[in-house]
Amino acid sequence: MLAELDHVKKQYGDFKLDCTIEIPEDCVTGLIGANGAGKSTTFKTILGLLKPDSGKIKIFGKNSDELGEKEKRQIGTVLSDSFFSGYLTVKQIAGFMGDFYPDFRKKEFQDRCGRFQIPMDKKIKDFSTGMKAKLKVLTAMSYGARFLILDEPTAGLDVMARESVLDLLREYMEIPGRGILISSHISSDLEQFCDEIYMIHQGKIILREETDVILENYGVLKMDSHDFQKLDKTYILKVKKEAFGFSCLTDRRQFYQENYPSLAVEKGSVDEALTMMAKGETL
Incomplete structure (x- = not known):
């Protein structure tokens, strides 16, 4: 080291x-x-x-x-x-x-x-x-x-x-x-x-x-309040309240893409991860 x-x-x-x-x-x-x-x-x-x-x-x-x-x-x-x-x-x-x-x-x-x-x-x-x-x-x-x-x-x-x-x-x-x-x-x-x-x-x-893990596995989910209430939050790291509803940071993007195909799921970036980790709230 x-x-x-x-x-x-x-x-x-x-x-x-x-x-x-x-x-x-x-x-x-x-x-x-x-x-x-x-x-x-x-x-x-x-x-x-x-x-x-x-x-x-x-x-x-x-x-x-x-x-x-x-x-x-x-x-x-x-x-x-x-x-x-x-x-x-x-x-x-x-x-x-x-x-x-x-x-x-x-x-x-x-x-x-x-x-x-x-x-x-x-x-x-x-x-x-x-x-x-x-x-x-x-x-x-x-x-x-x-x-x-x-x-x-x-x-x-x-x-x-x-x-x-x-x-x-x-x-x-x-x-x-x-x-x-x-x-x-x-x-x-x-x-x-x-x-x-x-x-x-x-x-x-x-x-x-x-x-590589951030770029390949992380993602930001965007949804209204109704979809947020129904969401399995097991793999949600941070949540941020937005004008349209909620943004959620996850380290299991593929899980949500497969199980919630109607949700908007953005691929993770270092900027997005930092912003969500700094400004989001833990459930």
Whole structure:
């Protein structure tokens, strides 16, 4: 296991994080939630930038506060609110990265910058949003880290730029023993990229599921009050009152398609599941 969070708690005023997550090797784990749900707080707690009030964090099988420098260098990070000074050039970054990371692969880093059209002599402050995003990911991948922690790495990017970043990450995952923890508010990125998804709402994990299971088995039923009263609710996870009647989230879409052919049954998506889990009610 690359990382484990066991009831990690952190409180800021009215906000309280209470998070349990496992990030295995050879797996891309997604953390999805609305702004302010606790994604960035979770990431910064894993990285030791915030100290939890209680709970346990293990990375590479060790308590997080026992990690040595060599193990810390096995973690690559992309945080939405931090990076190198905007007055540096990529050439300058390539010049000193080896001082911090003995395994920094300068030639490979430079080749990838060329491949993704990252200018070497231009100051970062003059980069487009897409170039900055690609550079952040390229840098995190440049020293052979086993574990990438990526907070909104595709935020603000157009479709082509997002796909370029995801291609980089797919390439990274081709080597066994690696893993990624990634957050994004763009559900389509997570649906095509993540093996497993955690949903966080108001600081708590409200769902953990394999992405394929969400897409293949989950669904949203829509019906009027009369049909709702007759419905077998055994496999209903959440219910939301609507103007037309009710929406119901299920993890057994096929059961309702077969047994209630007259009902409107929409195929599940990560967005739908998150919305229903966050705003729906439990029966």
